[in-house]
Every structure is written in structure tokens, then in C-alpha cells.
Amino acid sequence: MPIYEFKCLTCGALRSVLVQGFKTPEGLSCEACGSKDVKKVVSKVSYHQSQSDRLSSYDPRSRHSDSYLKDTRNIGLHAEHMLRKAGVKPTEEFQNKLEKLRTDPSRVIKDEDV
Ligand SMILES: [Zn+2]
Numbered sequence: 001m002p003i004y005e006f007k008c009l010t011c012g013a014l015r016s017v018l019v020q021g022f023k024t025p026e027g028l029s030c031e032a033c034g035s036k037d038v039k040k041v042v043s044k045v046s047y048h049q050s051q052s053d054r055l056s057s058y059d060p061r062s063r064h065s066d067s068y069l070k071d072t073r074n075i076g077l078h079a080e081h082m083l084r085k086a087g088v089k090p091t092e093e094f095q096n097k098l099e100k101l102r103t104d105p106s107r108v109i110k111d112e113d114v
Pocket of ligand 1 (some may be wrong): 008009010011012013030031032033034052
């Protein structure tokens with residue numbers, strides 16, 4: 001049985017649903033906010049960009065949606081973009097800190113050395 005990913009158009013939360021047969025399930029709602037405005041995400045592969053794809057498609061002039069800002073993988077993209085533009089290679093420490101922020105932001109906030 002396939003597992004489909006659905007994205008909430010209200011809050012941006014993703015939900016994986018095990019689909020019986022090959023029919024899109026009816027009456028799905030978002031687990032996070034209860035909105036019925038959910039959309040099937042076409043494929044995991046196209047949704048999950050690599051970090052370098054994110055960086056190269058990053059546009060500092062564009063306005064970002066709430067869901068973009070809630071996506072922790074986008075944390076630090078602006079800083080990385082500015083560094084790259086200035087021709088500065090981010091230090092390993094900087095990269096590690098970003099990686100921590102993207103994977104577990106709450107842990108970093110508690111971390112004293114940040
Ligand atoms: Zn939602």
C-alpha cells in the first residue's frame with residue numbers, strides 16, 4: 001500500500017497517510033490545525049530539495065510564506081546566501097550550528113554556547 005504525503009495549505013504541516021488501494025482518501029484534515037485544506041504532495045523526491053538546491057533557489061527579495069518560515073530547513077539560508085554572495089566560505093562551526101538549528105531548534109536555544 002502506498003504512503004502519500006499531504007500538506008496542509010493553512011499551516012504547512014505535512015502528514016503521511018497510508019492509502020488503501022490507490023484512491024485518494026476523502027475527508028482528510030490537518031492533524032496540527034484541523035484544516036480540511038490539504039493537498040497531496042506529488043512525490044517525496046520533488047518536495048525534499050537538497051540543501052544546495054534550496055540555497056541556489058533562494059531569493060532574498062522574494063516574500064516567504066508562513067510555511068516557508070516554519071520549515072526549519074530554511075533556517076540560516078539567508079546568512080548562507082549572503083556569505084556566498086560575498087565570496088566567503090562559511091566556517092565548519094557555522095555550518096554545524098546551522099545543521100543543529102535545522103534539525104533540532106529547541107536544543108540549540110537551550111545550548112549555552114550559541
Ligand atoms: Zn494545518
